[in-house]
Each structure stands twice: as structure tokens, then as C-alpha cells.
Amino acid sequence: MDSIILYQKIQAFYEDNKRMPSVREIRDRIIRTKSMRKTKELVDALVDEGVLRRDKKGKLTPTNLFTSVKKLGFVEAGFPSPAEEELLDTMTLDEWLIQRREATYMLEVKGQSMINAGIRPGDTALVERGKQPKHGDIVIACVDGKWTMKYYHILPGKKIVLVPANPKFPTIYPKEELRIEAIVTAIIRKY
Amino acid sequence: MDSIILYQKIQAFYEDNKRMPSVREIRDRIIRTKSMRKTKELVDALVDEGVLRRDKKGKLTPTNLFTSVKKLGFVEAGFPSPAEEELLDTMTLDEWLIQRREATYMLEVKGQSMINAGIRPGDTALVERGKQPKHGDIVIACVDGKWTMKYYHILPGKKIVLVPANPKFPTIYPKEELRIEAIVTAIIRKY
DNA sequence: ACTATATGGGAACAAACGTTCCCAAGTCAA
């Protein structure tokens, strides 16, 4: 069995079972041989290539390859040739976008108030709670009982205002209550 | 040990080791007791709650909780109270955004040609190769040797044109060569 | 003080694990 195919089948096993197979599972369910020795030999080869990783206990562990997306440069540069493809950097969406998972939420955007920041109704905002906002951050705030998404601006004199990214909407000067509940860490638009 | 804390420590183990711990590892490195019986009892409780899952072989397996993000409604609805929080839907970024991982790439956007579609320079496009484009899709195309991101439009008579989302840019009427290399499945903007 | 009950420690077991070793079968050159 070719080592690329072996890798693909191990990845399929990983996606199905949410864990890596044991050597015997690879032997019986993937390679379909009867040889432990040969199976370990093929697996060791993948480990040497860096496609798979092993624990201190010898257990197989997924590498980034299992969960990552290939990262190209710019649109204008287009796609690399198959030969160059192996040199590509990779990145997992989770590690890229999520810092503290337990404090991260998805919120759907409604309305046009941030349209000039490229945030449109239907977009999904990834927000993180319990983080100190800085000037210029986009925040989810509860002001006088209403929830909005706005730019967080600190005026001279440390006064806080919430600025929309749409001149048709008013800047908010909080009177009584202003709670910054979360700051927007990413905007995702799925087609 | 409280079961919520136990879950958090198991999740930390999972993020560190990219695999779930065994019962003995939980006993020695997480609960720090000497009792197998008590450890299994606590783990079984988490399995009953649906926080952990088990294989047919009894091996622990991560649930969606380990990799998912809580999904709220709309910005205007704000955050639920801690009591309501347990009812929230969850979703993993990978399963949401990626269909065929091996054909999915990240590309950085340069230029203003799609600005009116809310796609700005610096944004990251998630693109998928080998998929048939439909009218209205945003595609990565190689036309007459140059790479661009444009709307894919099918005119009456089945003629294909590439339309920018910015009136200052020209619509492209491919002369010789037009290769649709990928279609854009998501736009991600990280702050 | 004396039971009855609940709790946690830890030994024990069979299965599954990674790893190594030996040997039969195959391959190749001379």
C-alpha cells in the first residue's frame, strides 16, 4: 500500500472515530495484512516523514496535517504547482481564531450599522468575553438595556463612546449603564 | 473533585496531547487519587452527562464540547444568563466551514475590487478547488495569465463574465483563457 | 457500644497495546 493512501485512510479513521487507530487496527482495518512487522514498518515510515507523531507511550497522535488548511499567499499569486505544494505552510482554524474556547461565542449580525467596516447582516461574529477592550476594538456592548456592536472609542478625558461604522447611525454616548460584554475577535462570512 | 473541574482538566489534557487520557492517566495526573474505582465512577458520571463519550472498546473519545464554539442568536439578543447557557447550540469551526479539507486553501485578499461585497484587503478567503461554480459565486480565476477574485456570472448564451464588486473596476470578458481554479466558501477577517 | 451503610484504596483479570524476534518463503546472483 502506498504511503499517501495509508495516510488518507488513517485520516478517515481519525475523522470517524475522533482518535487515532492502534497499530493492530491499522493492520486489520486499513492495510488488511496479517503482518505486525510490516504494518509497524509502514507506520514508522510515516512517523519519520512527520505525517504521524508518536507519544512517549508510543501511541499515535495526529499532526497538524489532520486538522489544518493549506495557507497560500495572496489571491494574485494564485495556486502553486503540485511540486511546490509540499512547501506550503498550514494552519488550523481553531488555533488561528480561538484563544480561550470557553469564553468564545458566535453571534449573528443583523442590521447595517457596521457596514463600512465590512461587517454585513448575516455575518457571524466570533467574540470573546472577559477581555479588556482597547481603543478601536469592535465590541459587543449592553448600553441602557440594548445590545449593539460598535467601535469602542476612548475620548480625551477617558470618556467612552460607541461609534458605528455607518454615518447614518448615531454615535452612542452612554448615559447610565455601559457594559462591554465581549470584544469581536473575527468576522466570518460563509457562502 | 467537582465534575466541571474534572472536565476542564481533561480538556486541557486533550489540547496538550491531542488525545484523550486513559482512566489511569486521569487518576494519576488529574484527580491525583489512588483509587481506580473512584476515578471510573467520576468518569462514568461525565459519560452519562454526555460530556465524554466512549468507544465500543471503552476508550474515551472527545465530544463536540471539546472543539466547538457556543452559538448564540443575534447581536441584539445579547448573551444568555448562565442558567440558559447550557441550552445553547454548539458548532465546530472546522465542520462548519470545511467540507473537503484536502481541497481547501486559505488565500489573502489584496486590493479593493470586491470591497462592495464586504471583502477587504487583508481578509482571508477560504477557497475550495474542484467544485463547479454557479452563477453568483465568488471565484478565484486565472484569466489570460492573471489571478483574480470576482463574481462568476453566466450571461444569456452561456457566456461567462467575471464581475468585480466595485464599480471602479472593470468587468472581465475573458478572451483566450479562463480557468476557474477555486470557489470562495468563506471570508474570514481576524482582528 | 454496636450495627448498617457508604466510601475509597487497591489487587486482580482479560483484553488490547507497542515492540521485538524468529523463521519460512521468496528473490537474486553466481
Place this chain on the structure above:
DNA sequence: TTGACTTGGGAACGTTTGTTCCCATATAGT
């Protein structure tokens, strides 16, 4: 045919695994 070498099957080893069981201790009730 012979001998050197490679290959794959599979037994065997020690460890780790999930699971169960027994018993000493703690707790509570009378």
C-alpha cells in the same frame, strides 16, 4: 544448485488498558 539476502507472517514479551471485585475504613443511626 547453492548461498547470500530480502521480505512478510506471526508468535511472544512486557506494559497499559478498561473493568470488576474485595476489603478496610469512615459515617450514620440506634
